[in-house]
Amino acid sequence: MSSIWPVLPVLWPLVGGIALLFSRLGSLQLQRSISLLFTAGLITLTLKTLSVAVSEGHQVYLLGNWLAPFGIVLVLDKLSALMVLLTAVLSMFALLYAIAQDTDKQGEDFHTLFQIQLFGLNGAFLTGDLFNLFVFFEVLLLASYGLLLHGGGRLRTKGGLHYVVINLVGSSLFLFAVGTLYGVLGTLNMADLADKMATVSADDQGIVAAAALLLLVVFGIKAAIFPLYLWLPGAYATTSAAVAALFAIMTKVGLYAIIRVHGTLFAEQAGPLAGLHTDLLLWLGMLTLILAVFGVFAARGLKEQAAFLILASVATLLVGIGIDNNAALSASLYYLIHSTLIGGAMFLLADLVARGRGSYADKLRSAPAMARGIVMGSLFLASAIAIAGVPPLSGFFGKVLILDSAIGHPLQAWIFTVVLLGSLLMMIALARSGSILFYQVDEQGRNDGATINTKATGVMIALLMMSPLLVVAAGPVTALTEQVAQQLADSQSYIHAVLSQSAVSGK
């Protein structure tokens, strides 16, 4: 029997988006209620899919009832269930913040685009077909273009243009890679591709490796890996805070795709091609981390700094994936949950600070004291502790777990040096921004910023609270991420579950 669970998180936001298109006839209040309803519904739904994925193993849905290698499949496993849940939780906070700050009043169709964005994200997390992954990438990108430019403004247009162009180049490369794989292996189903990888003749191995590395470039653009990250600070720092917070998950889509596609296709069964990406990822991760830390130091504003912190978290995750063992993958997933939520919180905080400082915005320059400086300063301190990886918040535990799994790796010394030095430098840079923003107050000037927005601040605090929550619930969460890593390591069970899925009979 084909399972219904993989398709529900994809359909739900699509239905929401369509309903919101019609609700344009009503008031903004109606649109907000519908959008909140669908996002809250998505959280409940994804909680249920996670419990199904944990208790019942792989769930496969055959689209149009076509059997596996011929039709398109949606596959729910523990990793995709976790990612979908994470997306739903983050999107709820982003949506609440957008409503609290009236971001959705700055232009039309914010809520529709928001739901379609979730549709694209969930689709990308749940699909089991390489070409379908391309299609869902395009869906999520098109929605993200709309969200990124929402509200307009010159800087936003400039950052948006770069973002759109580099992603269109990425789409072309994706199609070249997909075409090459199809030309050699004659299939696009990920399980079937993985199954046939061992049968590739020695002559064709080079072509398959080239296609795999092209795919790595494509996912590298999404994940913002060196040297493909230059679009990220411009795009993330200039867009609205709610959208930037939601986009904290967008770079993780690229990482997810690497884990899913490269991890499945080039697992042990691939023979000579197995693991062709891991060493490369490790080096690129360390290089990206170093450059991201430079960026954190060089940033001229808090939003730009937050964007580089997102980049640093991506780099740390790449190192985790590159270490390539179960413990490292499990640790990376814990760090992924943390960095997505806290990265989002950092963007929200940067926006609160920018609004509070008025004409000085988020620039790292001394300005007249903002309203409720002590509250904002404390929030900044807590976020900085969480994101730089200082105890007692979740960033520290994530990094410890990743470093712990690196013990015994041939590049152990490099990994420890880069990750620890990176954390130290990030801490110094954040301390510097904090002291400029909150201590070096211009006594003469008058603050022209807005008074504190209680609702928006509440949303930000709630999102930040996820960090202590992740520490308190570290036991169950790491137990879950370990299960995810184990299931991923067993790629045979994935292949078997997809290829043996029987169709629904006509009765």
Added chain:
Amino acid sequence: MEWIIALVIGVMTASGVYLVLRARTFPVVLGLTLLSYAVNVFLFTMGRLQVGQAAIISPNATAYTDPLPQALVLTAIVIAFGMTAFLIVLALKARSELGNDHVDGLSYVAEEQAVKSRQKAGN
């Protein structure tokens, strides 16, 4: 026939890459369009080159061509079409908001102003 197709794909990709690297938005749009043409022809050839063969099962057909790449190309064309349309609108918006069609719009303006003011200071 293979070498003609290979040459066509190669030339289109090379021209596309060259145009994408230009500094004005219009050549960049054209470059992306050429790249998408190249990739569409490339996808087509991945089902191997066949002339005059049926793609759908019929009792009269003796041999078949692979129908899947054709479906893929169709999807890719539609997506590329939509994306190009969006990019053109965005490029026009950038042109009107930034005052020029340089891909680095704002900093380009800032640099130009800096050069002018330096020239004035020199005079």
